[in-house]
Amino acid sequence: MLRAQKSSFWKMFRVTILLLILIIVAVNAWRDYHQNWQTPVFVALYPVNADQSIVTADYIASLNEQDFAAIAHYLQQQAQQYHQPIQVYFKLGSEVKTLPPKVPDSQSILEIMWWSLRFRYYAWRQQQDIGVRPQLQLFLNYYDMRAHKVLKHSTALQNGRIGVVNLFAHHKQDNQNQIVIAHEMLHAFGATDKYDLSTGQPVYPQGLGDPDQQPLYPQKTAELMAGHIALSATKSKMANSLKDVRINVETAREIGWLK
Ligand SMILES: [Zn+2]
Known part of the structure; x- marks a missing residue:
C-alpha cells in the first residue's frame, strides 16, 4: 500500500515538472512571437573574430557601444511613422572566442533543425552579463574584407531570439553593416x-x-x-x-x- 502511494506520488511529481517545463517553453515561444514594443528592447551584440585574423582583431578592439546607437535611433525614427514609440538599446558584449556553429549550406530540414538546436545551446553558453536581460542576442561574425570578398547569408531565429550576422571588419563598411544588423534584428522579431x-x-x-x-x-x-x-x-x-x-x-x- 505504502509502496503504491509512494510511486503514485513520484508519478504526479514527474508529470507536474514536465507540465511546468511545457508551460515555460510555451510562454517563451509566445513572447518571442508577440514582442511588446511598449517596453524597452535590449539587443546584446557579441563580436566574433570569424576569420581569426589580426585585421579583424584590431577592428573588434576598436568597436564601442556608441557605434551601434545609430541603428537604435533609426529604428525609433521609423517606428514613429506608425505611431509606435519604441526604445531600443544595443549592448556591446565582450568578444566571444568560440565560433558559432556553421550555418548549413544545404536546405535539408534535418540539417537546419540540428544546426538550430546547436546554435541555441551555443547562444545559451555564450550569454554574458550585460546588466539587463536582452530580448535578442546577435553574434557578429567579422571578416577581413581583403581575404573575403563575399560573405555568407546571415541568419536570425525568431523562436529563441538569436542570430548570426556576417559583417566586414572595416570602418568604411560600418554604414552597410548597420543595415545588415537592423535587417537581421527585424527577422528575429518576425519580419520576412x-x-x-x-x-x-x-x-x-x-x-x-x-x-x-x-x-x-x-x-x-x-x-x-x-x-x-x-x-x-x-x-x-x-x-x-x-x-x-x-x-x-x-x-x-x-x-x-x-x-
Ligand atoms: Zn533576410
Missing part, C-alpha cells in the same frame, strides 16, 4: 525577406522603398527587408546607409508596429 531569394532583386511592391513613386524606377530608397535599392525591374544595388532605407507597412505589420 522582401527580395527574390534567387536573384536578390527587391520584390514589387513590398520590397521597394517607395512603391508609389512615379516613375517607379529607379527607386531612391530601399526597404529594410530587401536591403537593395531597385534601379529597374531587374537591377538593384545595395543601399549605402540607413539614410536610404525605409521600413514599410508590410514589415511594420509583421513585427507588430502596426495592427
